[in-house]
Amino acid sequence: MDRKRTCHGAGRPVSLVAGARLVLAGNPNVGKSVVFNHLTGNYVDVSNYPGTTVEVLRGRYQSWEVVDTPGIYGVSSFNDEERVAREVILDAGVVLNVVNATHLERDLFLTLQLADMGIPLVVALNMMDEAARAGQHIDVAALEEAIGVPVVPTVAVTGQGLAELEQVIAAARPGRVAPQLQEQLETLSKTAGSRARALLILEDDAPALEAAGLAPGGRRDEIYLERRERVDRLVSACVTRSGGGRSFSARLGRLAVNPLTGLPLLTAVIVAAYYAIGVLAAQTVVDFTEGTLMEGYYVPWIQELVGRFFSETSALGALLAGEFGLLTMTVTYLLGLLLPLVAGFYLIMAILEDSGYLPRVAVLADRALNTVGLNGRAVIPMILGFGCVTVATITTRLLGSRRERTIAVFLLALAIPCSAQLGVIAGLIAPLGARYLVFYLLTVLVVFTVVGTALHRVLPGRPTDLFIDLPPLRLPRPGNIGVKTFNRTWAFIREAGPLFAYGSLAIGVLDLAGLLATIQAAVAPITTGWLGLPPQTANAFIMGVVRRDFGAAGLYDLALSPGQTLTALITITLFVPCIASMLIISKEQGKRQGAVMWAAAFSIAFVVGGVVKHVLALVGW
Amino acid sequence: MPFTLDMLPVGRHGRITGLPGGVVRSQAIRFGLAEGASILLYERIPRGPVVIRRGLQEIAIGRALARSITVDSE
Numbered sequence: 001m002d003r004k005r006t007c008h009g010a011g012r013p014v015s016l017v018a019g020a021r022l023v024l025a026g027n028p029n030v031g032k033s034v035v036f037n038h039l040t041g042n043y044v045d046v047s048n049y050p051g052t053t054v055e056v057l058r059g060r061y062q063s064w065e066v067v068d069t070p071g072i073y074g075v076s077s078f079n080d081e082e083r084v085a086r087e088v089i090l091d092a093g094v095v096l097n098v099v100n101a102t103h104l105e106r107d108l109f110l111t112l113q114l115a116d117m118g119i120p121l122v123v124a125l126n127m128m129d130e131a132a133r134a135g136q137h138i139d140v141a142a143l144e145e146a147i148g149v150p151v152v153p154t155v156a157v158t159g160q161g162l163a164e165l166e167q168v169i170a171a172a173r174p175g176r177v178a179p180q181l182q183e184q185l186e187t188l189s190k191t192a193g194s195r196a197r198a199l200l201i202l203e204d205d206a207p208a209l210e211a212a213g214l215a216p217g218g219r220r221d222e223i224y225l226e227r228r229e230r231v232d233r234l235v236s237a238c239v240t241r242s243g244g245g246r247s248f249s250a251r252l253g254r255l256a257v258n259p260l261t262g263l264p265l266l267t268a269v270i271v272a273a274y275y276a277i278g279v280l281a282a283q284t285v286v287d288f289t290e291g292t293l294m295e296g297y298y299v300p301w302i303q304e305l306v307g308r309f310f311s312e313t314s315a316l317g318a319l320l321a322g323e324f325g326l327l328t329m330t331v332t333y334l335l336g337l338l339l340p341l342v343a344g345f346y347l348i349m350a351i352l353e354d355s356g357y358l359p360r361v362a363v364l365a366d367r368a369l370n371t372v373g374l375n376g377r378a379v380i381p382m383i384l385g386f387g388c389v390t391v392a393t394i395t396t397r398l399l400g401s402r403r404e405r406t407i408a409v410f411l412l413a414l415a416i417p418c419s420a421q422l423g424v425i426a427g428l429i430a431p432l433g434a435r436y437l438v439f440y441l442l443t444v445l446v447v448f449t450v451v452g453t454a455l456h457r458v459l460p461g462r463p464t465d466l467f468i469d470l471p472p473l474r475l476p477r478p479g480n481i482g483v484k485t486f487n488r489t490w491a492f493i494r495e496a497g498p499l500f501a502y503g504s505l506a507i508g509v510l511d512l513a514g515l516l517a518t519i520q521a522a523v524a525p526i527t528t529g530w531l532g533l534p535p536q537t538a539n540a541f542i543m544g545v546v547r548r549d550f551g552a553a554g555l556y557d558l559a560l561s562p563g564q565t566l567t568a569l570i571t572i573t574l575f576v577p578c579i580a581s582m583l584i585i586s587k588e589q590g591k592r593q594g595a596v597m598w599a600a601a602f603s604i605a606f607v608v609g610g611v612v613k614h615v616l617a618l619v620g621w
Numbered sequence: 622m623p624f625t626l627d628m629l630p631v632g633r634h635g636r637i638t639g640l641p642g643g644v645v646r647s648q649a650i651r652f653g654l655a656e657g658a659s660i661l662l663y664e665r666i667p668r669g670p671v672v673i674r675r676g677l678q679e680i681a682i683g684r685a686l687a688r689s690i691t692v693d694s695e
Binding site: 470 | 646681
């Protein structure tokens, strides 16, 4: 690519400071992670930013510490992603701004804001191939001159332009500032500490105002509109458009949001996902990992090993290797049952995420979710809930209001079974036949809708509106999918492991102390009387308090009639969220609200369970 | 009655003449949807969101929000 470097930029190039921070910033889906991987190679540290589910990737490139930030459309504090990106950008030595060449009107807003912030900047003009296919010609030299920083055309996925990009990082410099802001920024930056913070103050960014002890000046709109005008002028000056064909991806993207074609497509995706997780992972893979590996080889081996030191009937022997043992049940459940299910789920999630399909599901689901007081964006925590309710609960932060978070958190806790539980439920219900499966699904769906609608009516306020950008559909890259799946699965095991251990320890102690039988007798009026289930079902519910899937699994060993199985499964599905979820819910929603939700789920589960039993008796199933 | 985005027929172009305030407005300006921006009504979910296009960019807008954005049909 033949480019002329303009040397009369707006600011001086930065000198290379050892250990300085190179921050990657850009809109969502612009190819930032590909650039990041190119710079940092294999050694990457992924961590959730404190208090968020927002992932921050760190790596090294020469003497730079490279930080990848979540995709944002501008620097401010409208949501978690922005808050995280804002923090990282404010500490940046150099910002490498990756922009999508096909969406310059949108992407350059962030670029010009970064220029106004006065941080040394380099722009990677990515996806030049897509822009060319769409019939766009971009005058790179003019763009570079107007922004006042180096601009390098790239096609990150093929590596094109990345070597040139590396060469200009050292030439990063602050870009041109909006003329009407210059003077004020100059003055304000003396007290604010930097021009970046000064700009955020002028734009009424809440944390920046708070840090400076200032009141909002009400100028954000004016500054944004002026920047919007500059972006539009820049684009019409630097971009020439000539026809360009509609791509296959654009046509498929349209089919995905057209209700006539989109709903069948969505159904097909759900069926495929159910088959992959509910059948392939939950049955075929788990049969091997839990049945063959764990119960066939591992458990007898560890029991024999523990037996050499402690008698099987001693307290320590039972706690370590008994029915609920730390080294038997915990390890079997965690590695034999949950690991394949959770990994399978995260794999599907990563594919859906990277393909750009999820936002289109949000469009299709928006109207339905409006009836329970949510908007289309809530499909993301709801789908995640089928993986792990705990993770999904944290993700509800992406919802627009506290009201929506409350509704979503409670619906997740009540009516969304997690992947581990789903696997067990699928295993129990499949042999009963299709009508039982349909009855189960309809009951849970009715509870979801009725409870959601009731909350929507009772809680003051209204749902916030769907307002999202639809990324182009893309074929996901296997490497990226693999890394994501591995990182998330590993994080899940690391977090769930200790909780599992505590849970089995608690049940083991209850069992040793003979309390399990006492509790069974005490709750018999509910289990045997109201639900018509055998008294041992109480064990399943006690275990269900620790983990909902422990509860469902506890039903495996009981000789239940098909009707009893259905009643028990519906009750355990709606039953209280697991301990891990409860901890997160209390943290997110407050202890009191958490307690109310727990009690409500408990009551609703048994009321609905009893009603199901009586309905089944009436229809004679 | 003002003509709003949700009334624009599928396949028709429109020019934005008014936006609601607050964070939604700031987000709209970032997306390129300031007053005066020309858009194409690309797809409509019955009683649900509308999808508009500006250049090659597609944006989904909930029905209630679409009702609060005024446009001139082009």
